[in-house]
Amino acid sequence: xxDGIVLDPCDVQFDIIWRAQDGDHVVSTVxxxxxxxxxxxxAVKFETDLKGSAINPTIASxxxxxxxxxxxxxxxxxxxxxxxxDGAHANGRIPSIxxxx
Numbered sequence: 001x002x003d004g005i006v007l008d009p010c011d012v013q014f015d016i017i018w019r020a021q022d023g024d025h026v027v028s029t030v031x032x033x034x035x036x037x038x039x040x041x042x043a044v045k046f047e048t049d050l051k052g053s054a055i056n057p058t059i060a061s062x063x064x065x066x067x068x069x070x071x072x073x074x075x076x077x078x079x080x081x082x083x084x085x086d087g088a089h090a091n092g093r094i095p096s097i098x099x100x101x
Contacts, residue, residue, distance in 0.1 A: 003043040003084040003092035006034040010080040011071045016097060019063040028052030034081060043084040064080045066097055072096025
């Protein structure tokens with residue numbers, strides 16, 4: 001779901017949102033605590049299974065959004081979790097969602 005580079009201990013909330021014409025609808029959410037790697041600048045792995053509301057997007061402009069929200073645990077820094085867009089280059093995976101069949 002959300003490998004990332006972690007600069008300081010933090011809690012990250014992952015929301016899967018169905019963005020429709022009538023607004024945002026939270027499909028599922030999870031919060032996970034991260035600690036930085038002891039050395040280097042590698043991604044910290046995170047994967048989980050979630051249950052969520054069924055959606056039936058009927059309009060082509062509907063979107064499915066993976067939103068990250070962080071809360072620092074220690075020093076109040078503004079940037080503590082960076083979603084891993086470097087994939088394997090940072091020894092992790094690019095954040096993604098795998099849907100059930």
